[in-house]
Amino acid sequence: MSSATPERETESALDPFFTFDFQAVDDPGEGQRWSTWDSIERLCRGPEPRPDWVVTDASAIDTELGVLKTGKEADVFLLERTSTNDAGRTVVMAAKRYRSTDHRTFHRSTSYTEGRRTRKSRDARALAKGSEYGRAVAAGQWAWAEWEALKTFWSDGIPVPYPVQVDGTEILMEFVTGPDGAGAPRLAQARSTPAMLATWFEQLREAMIGLVRAGYAHGDLSAYNLLAAGERLVVIDLPEAVDVVGNPQGMEFLHRDCRNVAAWFTSKGHEVDAEALFADLLAYAY
Template sequence: MSFSTTPSAASHPEPDSASVFTFDFQALEDPGEGQRWSTWDTIERLCHGPEPRPDWVVTGSALDTELGVLKTGKEADVFLIERTSTNDPERTVVMAAKRYRNEDHRTFHRNNTYTEGRRTRNSRDTRAMAKGSEHGKAVAAGQWAGAEWEALKTFWSQGIPVPYPVQIDGTEILMEFVTGPDGAGAPRLAQARTTPALLQTWFDQLRDAMVGLVRAGFAHGDLSPYNILAAGERLVVIDLPQAIDVIGNPQGMDFLHRDCRNVARWFSSKGHEVDEETLFADLVAYAY
């Protein structure tokens, strides 16, 4: 008896062309200057914006191109980022990228009254921040970014007019780039042209936004015509890292009253009279 080690054609038939798997892929070029790959697919899902997401949000594989500086601030800078899908180059969107600086590179340092009622879970991080170590400074910058991220998610989900938060990665938040009717970046309320009709519309919107914040348990904490965008007839509230817990923070009501004073004085200076005490009393009624 003999055995053959040569496989027969019958035992290894030619594969059917319909059952053969092929991979059709295109090698992507390395990002150019001022470009990077989107981190959407590599960050945790909790770092994605709330659902349902607006149709303009580009998810999945994409290329981010930095277009320039939109605004420099005391504790963070805002850049314009264009995100383009690698699967559909026609699908693109321009977003605002807010990048927080660490303590060494800020020109403004918030005092502890803003953070009363907040807690840091990691005791090592708490000690590092108290000592002012490099790790502590990085943690502090991340905390402010994280605080604004949580505020944006919460407020947007509750219908309060804030920019849609797309994602957070470290100390950078990507969010909606708010534009006016002409497609250009919306001006701050302090720089917008006013009319009596617009002032009434804007005040009604802003009061509703402040009511929404208080119902959620918060005051903006630094509300002024410089932290509000005028996108045509629509107002959008921005700069929320210091959002104050009006109940948990012992000075919460003081911050709310200051927000009311800033709003009332600006509208009154433009000819639309607003009484700060009446506004404050109206808002306090929604806090309890």
């Protein structure tokens, strides 16, 4: 008769294939959370090939680092994502979080959204009624619109921050830095020289051509929606990207973008003709 206890018999009967070692991990501390990368759908992850700096570990921890900037419809925070398997695998990202319409000061949404469609009839009705659910849908729509724009433009080679993931009303994206590693300033606050202005404008012109080729105008382009990362210019704040064909006001938005950037560059000593720029872009619109 065997003297082994039932527990020992069960233990010895286990197939080694189905056993594994594990290490218990404590819950993240205050201001932290587990990475949401593994819990979101594939369509909510950035386009491939992904940059090497993107941390995709399911067990990574996100740590809040504070507010980067506040805006009309969203706030941008700094978020550090670190692998628990390799502490050297860490990255700081920009987390853009859209507010509900109860806490926003953005009033021009109807002119920007003409030509856009809402997939679910329930969502369309809620948006029309302005219900609490409708306000939540609206915030999500703006986040999704910017997410889709970032994915499209990044894949087309337009200089925008790499979009890492979207989860509800939060978009995680590349934190654009300058040569010193600090956050890149907006073009309006960047130090310039005549040579640098010429370099920046040529990059901006190429970016605007890329947008038009993709069928879009930025919709709110100015020196405050561009980052100067050294000699590199990066286009940001894209929830208002306008379909230049599907939106009845698409060409007017494009024309306004041209006037805004031409006025800024001209004021800094680099002469730009807004009408010539607009005519140049129209050649790529169809």
